[in-house]
Amino acid sequence: MKWSLRIGRLAGIDVFVHLTFPLLLAWIGLSYYLERRVLADAFGAIAFVILLFGIVVLHELGHALTARRFGIPTRDITLLPIGGVARLEKMPEEPGQEFLVAVAGPAVNVALAAVCAALLFGLGLPLIDESPDLITGNPLRSLLWVNIALAVFNMIPAFPMDGGRVLRALLAMRLDYVRATRIAATIGQSLAVAFGFIGLMGNPLLVFIALFVWMGAAGESQVVQVRHALGGVPVRAAMIVDFRRLAPDETLRDAAGHVLAGFQQDFPVVDRSRLVGLLTRDDLVRGMAAEGPNARVDAVMRTEFETISASDMLEPAYLRLQASGLRSMPVLTAGTVVGLLTLENLAEFLMLQTAAGRRQAVRRG
Numbered sequence: 127m128k129w130s131l132r133i134g135r136l137a138g139i140d141v142f143v144h145l146t147f148p149l150l151l152a153w154i155g156l157s158y159y160l161e162r163r164v165l166a167d168a169f170g171a172i173a174f175v176i177l178l179f180g181i182v183v184l185h186e187l188g189h190a191l192t193a194r195r196f197g198i199p200t201r202d203i204t205l206l207p208i209g210g211v212a213r214l215e216k217m218p219e220e221p222g223q224e225f226l227v228a229v230a231g232p233a234v235n236v237a238l239a240a241v242c243a244a245l246l247f248g249l250g251l252p253l254i255d256e257s258p259d260l261i262t263g264n265p266l267r268s269l270l271w272v273n274i275a276l277a278v279f280n281m282i283p284a285f286p287m288d289g290g291r292v293l294r295a296l297l298a299m300r301l302d303y304v305r306a307t308r309i310a311a312t313i314g315q316s317l318a319v320a321f322g323f324i325g326l327m328g329n330p331l332l333v334f335i336a337l338f339v340w341m342g343a344a345g346e347s348q349v350v351q352v353r354h355a356l357g358g359v360p361v362r363a364a365m366i367v368d369f370r371r372l373a374p375d376e377t378l379r380d381a382a383g384h385v386l387a388g389f390q391q392d393f394p395v396v397d398r399s400r401l402v403g404l405l406t407r408d409d410l411v412r413g414m415a416a417e418g419p420n421a422r423v424d425a426v427m428r429t430e431f432e433t434i435s436a437s438d439m440l441e442p443a444y445l446r447l448q449a450s451g452l453r454s455m456p457v458l459t460a461g462t463v464v465g466l467l468t469l470e471n472l473a474e475f476l477m478l479q480t481a482a483g484r485r486q487a488v489r490r491g
């Protein structure tokens with residue numbers, strides 16, 4: 127993630143903090159100091175927030191280590207001011223596995239809360255404070271309630287909360303994945319409307335959560351529909367076959383002519399049927415400005431880019447294309463360029479697939 131700082135490595139997973147996080151700490155410390163004029167309270171507040179995020183890391187590790195048991199690695203864990211994100215390489219497709227991965231995070235909080243409650247009980251201290259103050263009160267009691275709050279918040283049955291995934295996994299045990307997601311997203315968005323409504327009557331935090339949940343539900347539903355439309359389709363079915371190649375010794379002026387003459391923006395550069403580079407429109411514009419129109423294509427083309435085989439599946443190809451940051455990817459068969467996979471063409475393919483799917487559903491219904 128951009129603007130993140132690596133702070134360490136746990137169980138083989140890099141942990142990052144977003145750069146807004148130190149700002150959050152400073153803001154909390156300052157506002158505590160301004161309110162109470164006691165330096166110790168300000169530092170107490172900062173220490174408490176750091177502890178809080180330590181708990182969030184443990185929560186995310188709960189997800190990551192459960193996913194690892196199903197053979198799914200985690201790229202990294204990032205702490206944002208609003209919470210943590212464990213970036214799993216993919217989500218398990220098996221509903222039972224998704225259920226366990228989603229529930230593992232809140233389960234960590236429940237376990238920590240149970241330990242705190244047991245310790246408080248053992249020390250003969252009450253579980254509930256008369257005048258609760260998370261920062262100056264008994265730290266064990268603060269930890270207990272923070273963990274209970276995190277478990278409850280994360281189990282709200284709405285994406286992007288863990289509860290949304292739990293709900294989808296439970297539905298997917300009976301229904302197909304796309305329908306299960308759509309129902310879970312609808313439940314989540316209804317909840318978001320309810321939160322927003324209650325929030326408008328005096329709780330701005332709830333309005334914020336409502337927005338967060340609304341966007342999470344919409345995003346998840348779209349991701350699943352895309353995956354469904356691409357599932358089981360080979361790259362060959364969606365690639366462009368009518369495209370232009372460039373030779374390494376052509377000039378940028380020639381390349382610009384091809385851009386103006388057609389719809390193509392990115393060009394595979396081929397030397398005696400061997401793919402040697404990719405010239406994107408951005409490369410061309412940058413090259414024109416830096417080297418002038420008479421420069422050769424191979425002087426400005428990029429040599430590091432992703433390629434894919436025509437027989438590969440479209441779904442992982444789409445993910446790779448998105449992750450590459452480029453708009454197109456050359457498609458190879460036995461080392462020869464046979465097509466181009468572009469984001470624009472994929473968007474068109476998806477639109478047609480969705481339309482065809484709807485027509486089928488109407489016929490069936």
Ligand SMILES: [Zn+2]
Pocket residue numbers: 185186189231232280288
């Ligand atoms: Zn979680």
